[in-house]
Structure formats: structure tokens, C-alpha cells
Amino acid sequence: MAPSQNQGDHSVGSINSHVGLPALDVSIAFPQATPASIFPPSESDYYQFDDLLSDEEQVLRRKVREVMEKEIAPIMTVHWEKAEFPYHAIPKLASLKVAGGTIKGYGCPGLSLTGSAIAIAEVARVDASCSTFILVHSSLAMLTIGLCGSEEQKQKYLPSLAQI
Secondary structure: OOHHHOOOOOOOOOEEOOOOEEOOOHHHHOOOOOOHHHOOOOOOOOOOHHHHOOHHHHHHHHHHHHHHHHHHHHHHHHHHHHOOOOHHHHHHHHOOOOOOOOOEEOOEEOOOHHHHHHHHHHHHHHOHHHHHHHHHHHHHHHHHHHHHOOHHHHHHHHHHHHOO
């Protein structure tokens, strides 16, 4: 067996004796993550989606986009590459005031279904892990209490959960 075909040789271009294929250069399959702050701006509205949003929903969309691009995007590449969640960014996510989404009262924003979806889409546009964090918190925890909890449970838990 040639030296480059040893089972222990994992250099690029070597042959993996188990399957007979060259070793995979993972940098091709998984290029370095890029923060959304350097993506081209989203200027087009091909389907005229903005025209379908209420004034409040447009304001919410702009606010969430601004916070995500300026506060969250610059730090996400480092955390993505380390496979870590930026827990120190939770106060910045809390400043969006979208936790609880469509729940009315108890300190929750009472957004329209469209407004809630727009907010989460704008978060996901920058980082899917942040949108997953907000969705699990808002939907799995808060919405379950909002729909199935007693009045006592709603009053006890929802106000503090709405603050993330």
C-alpha cells in the first residue's frame, strides 16, 4: 500500500481505504459562517409583501431587523463556529419585546399572528438558533400556559416569562 493510502493518513487527497474515495475537505462542505450584517441588504420586495403588512407590523419588522443586524449578527459567527449559544445576548433578544407573541395580557405583546411570524422570520434571517430559542420559549412554554394553564398559573408565570 502506498504511503498516502494508509488507513491512518487523513491528509487532503489521501485515499480512505474503507471506501476508496479521497478524504473529504470539510471546509468545502461547511464554509465559515458569515454574519448577516455583511449580507447584501434586503431591498427588494418582489411580491410587494410590505404592502400587506399593517403600519404596526412594518414598524415591528424594521425594529427587529435593526436589533438583529446591529446587535446579534456581529457576534454570531464566533458562537456558530464554537457551537455555542450566546447566552449573554438574551437581554438583547428580550429588548425585542416579542416573547409570548400572540398572547394578550400578562405582560405579553399580543401581536397579530402575522406580526409574530414577521418578528421570528427577521430573527431567523440573522440566526436560526436565536429564533429557535424565542420560539421554544414563546410557543412551547408560554403559549402552553396561555392556552392550557389556569388563571393562577397565567398570572404567576407569564409576566416573568414575557421579560425573557
